[in-house]
Amino acid sequence: DIQMTQSPSSLSASVGDRVTITCRASQGISNYLAWFQQKPGAAPKSLIYGASSLQSGVPSKFSGSGSGTDFTLTISSLQPEDFATYYCQQYNSYPLTFGGGTKVEIK
Amino acid sequence: EVRLVESGGGLVQPGGSLRLSCAASGFTLSDHYMDWVRQAPGKGLEWVGRIRNKANSDTTEYAASVKGRFTISRDDSKNSLYLQMNSLTTEDTAVYFCARVYCSGSNCPWGKAYFDYWGQGTLVTVSS
Numbered sequence: 001d002i003q004m005t006q007s008p009s010s011l012s013a014s015v016g017d018r019v020t021i022t023c024r025a026s027q028g029i030s031n032y033l034a035w036f037q038q039k040p041g042a043a044p045k046s047l048i049y050g051a052s053s054l055q056s057g058v059p060s061k062f063s064g065s066g067s068g069t070d071f072t073l074t075i076s077s078l079q080p081e082d083f084a085t086y087y088c089q090q091y092n093s094y095p096l097t098f099g100g101g102t103k104v105e106i107k
Numbered sequence: 108e109v110r111l112v113e114s115g116g117g118l119v120q121p122g123g124s125l126r127l128s129c130a131a132s133g134f135t136l137s138d139h140y141m142d143w144v145r146q147a148p149g150k151g152l153e154w155v156g157r158i159r160n161k162a163n164s165d166t167t168e169y170a171a172s173v174k175g176r177f178t179i180s181r182d183d184s185k186n187s188l189y190l191q192m193n194s195l196t197t198e199d200t201a202v203y204f205c206a207r208v209y210c211s212g213s214n215c216p217w218g219k220a221y222f223d224y225w226g227q228g229t230l231v232t233v234s235s
Contacts (some may be wrong), residue, residue, distance in 0.1 A: 032222045036152075042206055043228055044144075044152065049221040087152055091220050095170045096142075098153040 002090050004028050006099035012107040017078045021102045023071045023088035032092040035064055036074045039084045040099075047086075048073065078104070109133040109224045116229030123195050123233070129188040129205030129226055137161050137183035138211035140220065143190050145201035146228075152172050155179075155203070158188070161214035172198075174218040195233045 003026035013019050023033065031051040046055045048064040051071055061076045075082055081093040083106055088099040129141070140163075143155040156169040159178040167179050168173040178191040188205055205226045208217035 030218075032217050032221075036222075038152075043225040046221075046225070047221050049209070049223075050218065055223060089152070089154075089222075092217060094157075094158075094168050098152040098154070103149045 001095055002029060002093060004088055004090055004097050004099040006086075006102050007021060007086055008102060009100060010103040010105060012105050014077050014107045015078055015080060019075045019078055019082075019107075020023055020105060021073045021088075021097050021104075023066075023073070025069045025071075025090055025092075028068045029090045029092035031067045032090060033064075033071050034089045035062075035083075036087045036089065037084045038087065043062050043088065075104075080088065080106075109207065111207065111224060111226035113205055113226045113229040116203065116231045118232045118234060119195055120235050121196055121233055123207070124191070124193045126230060127190040127192070127203055127229055127231070129190075131149060131186045131188065131207075132180070133233045134207070135211075136181070136186045136188070136221065140208035140210065140215060141179075141181065141188045142206045142222065143179060143188075144206055144210060144225075145199075146199075146204070147201045150201075153201075155190070157208070159215070192231070195231075197233050198233060200233045202230050204228045 005024045012066040033051040036043045051063045063074045085101045085103045112130045142157045155204045157167045176194045180189045196208045205224040207224040
């Protein structure tokens with residue numbers, strides 16, 4: 001199985017900050033990497049696919065990069081609605097696997 | 108508008124069974140692969156399994172933790188996806204989400220096999 005490791009597991013940031021979350025795969029997954037946002041009590045929301053392509057309707061303050069084993073999600077200017085938990089997920093092979101999540105909290 | 112609505116969750120005793128449903132609307136269910144993903148209380152996301160579309164013979168894939176106990180099926184005529192869960196243990200306690208896979212048709216390469224829409228989830232509690 002491909003292990004997905006996210007860091008940090010949590011972070012505190014202020015409104016307006018630029019935030020970067022990293023995700024590392026235990027083996028190469030090309031660019032078959034997705035990012036999701038989840039708020040408490042809600043379903044995950046798809047943000048990014050193909051490591052860097054925004055899902056329809058997702059604002060451009062979100063961006064993704066990487067290929068192979070190392071990936072990043074960046075939020076350019078954190079807004080109150082962005083405080084949530086973020087997950088990466090590989091879809092290169094079965095079983096599909098998720099990172100452990102990064103909780104973005106208000107400083 | 109794409110909409111996925113799960114139902115069927117509830118309290119079940121260890122060793123029991125439960126069937127979850129996912130009602131799809133706003134798109135042609137038969138075109139798409141569909142997945143189940145779960146989330147134990149306070150934990151992260153765990154992939155449960157996938158059912159391919161009719162063009163790919165409705166074949167399935169499962170996580171090792173549920174293989175042999177859970178069965179994914181679909182009834183495209185009813186716009187519904189199902190998850191039959193047998194031999195439940197306390198480890199299966201979670202919110203279960205259905206999710207649509209983007210690609211449609213007979214050709215669904217890995218590069219297009221990502222999730223785009225999710226349901227709101229249904230809670231399954233396994234307890235005596």
